[in-house]
Amino acid sequence: MSLIEIENVSKEYKSGTEIVTAVNNISLEIDRGQFITIMGESGSGKSTLLTMLGGLSVPSKGKVLIDDLNIYALPQNNLSDFRREYLGFVFQTFHLIPYLTVEENVMVPLAVGDLTRIQKKEIVHATLDKVHLKEKSKRLINELSGGEQQRVAIARALINDPLIILADEPTGNLDSKTSEDIMDIFGFLVEESKTILLVTHNKVYQSYADKKIFLKDGKIYGGD
């Protein structure tokens, strides 16, 4: 059984008086531990597809099943809990909380859990170690470089040990050397059986992928 099943999913929204179809009747199956790249031009529906997979945007039609759960049939609070347990998000512009330190930013998803302070600290330090940022744990976000900030965002995405990492152009704001470092981290995560969905413009990263999806006008038009 696939970890992610998307069945005839469409997403329409209103733009003025027009109805725009961002994602048009997509069906897809993704297995546990796969590295998927989603490519396409701007406006092709990549990010919309990702937010629907992340339980953040209700599809106009179709179903999104993750671990056999129809996520949009869940009540609001359960859907939030699902996101916390199953998903980790990484964004192009990092989206860290500027008034929190590195350690605190990574700990944000754990603040609503039941772990003790010591348990939380241990997990955070272990996760920061994975992204080679343990020594900068007390720094504020604006004291870090772009690559370091993205590594903090990855650490935050990993902190709850999610099954799925959803990354929307995570290297879009980074130089090529730093981008490679970030992609190496993703490669390492796949080895840990994480399922990664990476939205990217960069064709170079196709080499990391087990499965490539190309989108055009909200439809899958190629890939394997």
Added chain:
Amino acid sequence: MKIYSIAFQSLRRRKTKTIFLIIGLFLSVTSVVTLITVSENINRSVAINLDEFGANIIITPKSDQLMINYGGLSLGEVSFNNSQLSDNDLQKINTIKNRKNLSIIAPKLFETVNLKGKNVLIAGVRFSDELKLKKWWVIKGKSPLPPNNILVGSNTAEALRIKLNDTVSINEQRLVVSGILSNTGSQDDGLIFMDIFTAQTLFRKLSKLSLIEIAALCYDCPIEDIVSQTSSVLPTANVTPIKQNIESKMMAVHSFERFSLGISLVMLVTSFLIVFANVNSSITERTKEIGIFKSVGYRNSHILQIILTEVIAASLTAGLLGFFAGISASKLVLPFLSMHGLSSFTYNFTTLPIAVLLSLFVGITACIYPAIKASRLDPTVAFRFI
């Protein structure tokens, strides 16, 4: 780290926003505490001044005879012929529980005499108390001090053609007119005032009294208590509160209280709008942050908790600081508003919980709508900011 830690770090590290939020509430609490404290002090001062301005309790002997009026107040008919009140009663009055509220006790003995063929009412008084009680008296000449001096009401002086420094003979006692009372428009214009002991001796009524007037300070005690306590120590007397005086005094005091309350409400509404605008703009700015919280799996209630914790912490700080600033401001302002009777500055520590609760009320009510709106923000809308 817990949810509240995020709120505290936000307050600690977003200093400008925090300071603006606290200042909005702080100014309102400071103004309200200042107004409450200043108005309490001024009310007390006004009340004390008004309490000393004329009697508000009158004690007369109990009688089943026809009444004779003194300034619209009934005196027992027997009081002229058979005084039932005595000097001992003055001592008894001074034993009541609220004796500290008795500002002036003014005993009187009334007697009619015939002078130059006309009946005149003589009032034996303790001039020291009478002059304090009737601050509106204007005396031509001197206030009578020696026991053989008298003060003549304006109508009596005119009717009997009595002039200043004249000598009047009453019951073969020669008395000097040391002062003539300017027209007061009251019963005092038709009287002759003399020292009470002189009157008691002259009319052979040693220790006897016709009535006792009392000016009680009733700002912080109900006049009914004083009346009832006095009645219990003087069971053979009628103790009557002068409602008209009390009501007009309380009306003056309450007018100022209403004025203070009105200003306080204006301050509260202003503060509410400042805090509302502040929290609302802060939440709009934090849409991206709310999107992040949603993406990592925060429920609506978690986001509401963060915003409310921030506002509650800011409100508590503003409430505490506002209380102390308000007390200090009152201390600075009161000397400029100083009036007779405002001898000491007092403040009430019960204002502290009021200040804190007020701050919390304004803070929470101003933020509740934007906070709920933020917590219910559609993740896709929040994500447009991401």
